[in-house]
Each structure stands twice: as C-alpha cells, then as structure tokens.
C-alpha cells in the first residue's frame with residue numbers, strides 16, 4: 001500500500017501557534033467556546049473550526065450541501081447553517097439526535113422563554129417540596145440517587161415534570177429539554193464531569209448549586225447564544241435547509257438521494273472502545289428514557305456501529321469479516337483477518353479477555369458500508385473528510401486511517417490523502433507491555449472523480 005502521509009494541514013504556511021490550534025481540531029475544545037455549539041458537552045465532538053477550514057479550503061459555497069454521516073452534537077451542521085450551506089446529518093443515538101435537532105432550531109422567542117421561567121419560579125418550589133423521599137427513590141435508578149443531594153433531586157424532578165408537562169410549543173419544550181440536560185452535570189455534587197461519571201467521588205467544590213437559579217441563568221445564556229450565532233451568520237442561515245435523520249448511516253438509500261452532496265465532513269467513532277451509549281447514561285436515566293444497562297443496550301448501543309467491546313455478544317455472526325468487504329477491498333479484509341486472529345489469541349492471556357478481535361472485524365464491516373454510502377451520495381469531483389484516530393488494542397496496531405483510505409479506493413474513490421493532526425497516547429509508547437507505536441489522530445481525505 002502506497003500511502004502519502006503529511007504532518008498537518010497546509011504545513012508550509014504554519015506558525016507554531018497555528019499548528020497547536022489545528023492539533024486540537026479532533027477535540028471539542030473550540031466548540032465549547034462557541035455559541036450554541038457549547039450547549040451540550042459531547043465528549044466525542046470535534047472543533048467547528050475544522051469544519052470551517054474544510055469548507056474554505058475546498059471552496060464550498062452558500063447554497064451547496066454538506067453531509068455528516070455521524071452527526072453527533074451537530075458541529076458540521078451548525079457550522080454549515082451559520083455559513084449559509086445546506087446540510088444532511090445522520091445520528092443513530094436517539095438522545096444525541098434530539099439534542100442536536102434542538103440546537104439547529106434558532107426560532108426560539110425570548111419572551112416565551114421568560115414566560116416559562118416565571119412559571120418555573122412559581123411552581124417549582126412547592127412541587128419539589130411535595131415529593132416524599134420514597135417517591136424520588138422509586139423514580140430514579142441508583143446512579144442518579146448517588147449523584148445528587150436529596151433536595152437537589154427533588155428540584156430536578158419538579159423541573160422534569162414542568163418541562164415535560166407544561167403547556168408550550170414543541171420547539172420551546174425541546175429548547176428547555178436541552179437547558180435542563182445541560183444543567184444535570186452542573187448541579188451534581190458527584191464527579192459527573194465528561195466523559196465518566198464517578199458517583200462515589202465528590203467534586204472538589206461539592207457545594208450544592210441551586211437548580212432554579214442555574215436553570216434560569218442557563219436558559220437566558222442560551223437565548224443570548226441564538227442571537228450571537230445569528231449575528232455570526234449575518235442572515236445567511238435563513239436561506240438554508242437541514243435534513244437531520246435519526247437513523248443509520250450504513251445505508252441512507254431512500255433518505256439521502258444519490259449524487260446530492262457537495263462535501264462530507266465527519267468523524268466516525270474511534271476504534272478505541274469508547275462506549276457512546278454509556279457516556280449518556282446519566283441523561284438517559286434522568287429523563288426516564290432507560291432504567292437499566294439492558295435498556296440502554298436495546299435502545300441505543302445496538303443501534304450504533306461497532307466500536308466498543310460492550311456492544312459485542314460473541315455468538316453473533318455479524319462479527320465475521322463480511323463478504324462485501326472482502327469483495328470490495330481484499331487487502332483490507334486480509335489485514336483485518338490477521339489482526340483479528342492475533343487478537344483472538346492475545347485476549348485469552350489477558351485478565352479482561354476483551355473481545356477486541358470481534359470489535360475490529362465489526363468496525364471495518366460497518367465502516368465499509370458507510371464509506372460506500374458516502375460515495376453514493378457525493379456528486380462527482382468532491383471530497384469526503386474523515387477525522388479519526390488509530391488504535392492498538394492489546395498492542396496490535398490498527399492503522400485506521402490507511403485502512404479507511406484503502407476502503408475508499410475499494411468502493412470507487414479515485415484516491416486519498418492522510419494528514420496527521422497530532423500524535424497521541426505517547427505514554428503507551430513507554431510501556432512495552434502494550435505497544436511501541438505512537439498513536440495519532442488524522443484526517444483522511446477521499447476524492448471522488
């Protein structure tokens with residue numbers, strides 16, 4: 001395999017400061033400082049600046065269409081909307097999809113927001129006091145009970161009821177759904193920072209924050225954010241349409257027409273055993289959308305492409321390398337088969353015996369389908385950019401970027417480039433028990449003729 005690897009984008013013109021900024025494009029840091037983007041701290045999110053850069057670099061203009069097959073918190077779609085570009089987005093996680101749909105709706109009336117805040121100020125205190133502790137215990141799973149003090153939880157339950165049941169427009173309800181969601185980790189006394197929840201650990205500053213005050217402040221800030229992003233957009237957003245789909249990007253036939261897209265900017269789940277479903281456990285439990293691990297598996301985990309061992313049942317035949325992957329990309333299928341065989345031996349000598357072998361096979365089966373569908377929806381003479389990291393489960397290095405590039409060639413793309421954003425995981429390098437390769441985060445650029 002002949003693979004061109006460049007260190008960073010536009011290398012020739014870069015100052016050290018610019019290089020540092022670009023090395024963070026695969027992270028959510030920039031987006032946490034940007035209006036509306038920051039409404040939901042999504043640990044799997046990337047930088048809106050990377051999307052802006054790609055749009056400028058490849059000359060995507062207002063009125064054209066961009067697609068993100070792993071929409072997540074909507075960074076690509078929000079950026080497109082701000083710049084007057086139409087978009088498609090597909091997200092399989094129903095809760096994340098709901099948050100993003102609300103972030104893309106900028107028709108929220110400040111007066112109506114203030115009206116509801118008035119209702120909350122009046123109703124919440126006595127509603128909260130009306131709950132018996134047993135009622136709260138019966139309502140929430142153990143994890144939630146451990147993360148909040150009793151009075152906070154009573155306030156949150158009252159808020160949940162007001163947001164879900166108070167008479168208001170559907171748009172406003174979805175807006176407040178996001179406000180209350182953003183509040184959840186804010187007012188917890190347990191270490192609920194992203195991405196992990198540690199209910200038995202207290203935050204350094206474990207003073208209880210007041211639900212009512214925080215909720216009002218947050219709602220006002222979010223309305224201000226909408227004003228701010230509209231100013232950024234300078235009216236361009238008004239001429240755009242956005243089709244957001246709660247579905248599966250492995251096959252969007254019937255949802256996204258062939259040759260309808262001018263550019264793809266996306267980031268698939270990394271092959272690093274990060275369980276996107278589990279990371280939203282606190283939120284799913286709070287809203288009553290799941291009560292157990294099993295329900296999260298059925299309603300969320302099973303809908304996502306394979307990228308974590310927690311998704312895997314070893315008896316499932318879907319983890320055999322697919323005939324389609326073998327037919328389209330025999331080199332990749334052969335590489336994956338060797339890695340799978342090695343991992344199936346190594347796991348037997350490890351304490352956790354994690355199913356990394358099947359995870360790797362499932363990952364490339366799924367990515368193959370997605371890259372093939374991306375090829376279908378792109379117009380001729382366009383590019384698809386995938387931001388992603390490689391990985392080395394049980395010390396077996398899987399160069400995800402090169403393999404996705406090769407899969408691209410197998411499904412019809414004419415060529416690909418890999419540009420490295422940053423190396424990462426150097427601590428593993430020093431540990432001979434694991435592996436000796438510095439991991440990296442890159443952008444794979446697939447070209448369609």
Ligand SMILES: C[S@@+](CC[C@H](N)C(=O)[O-])C[C@H]1O[C@@H](n2cnc3c(N)ncnc32)[C@H](O)[C@@H]1O
Pocket residue numbers: 042044045046047069070071072073074075076090091092093096247248249250266267268269270276303304305
């Ligand atoms: C790395 S995240 C993308 C984050 C996004 N770039 C952002 O800035 O928020 C990958 C996303 O893909 C979603 N996903 C996983 N499998 C999917 C599938 N088959 N179809 C659509 N979305 C999927 C996950 O739920 C997750 O939100």
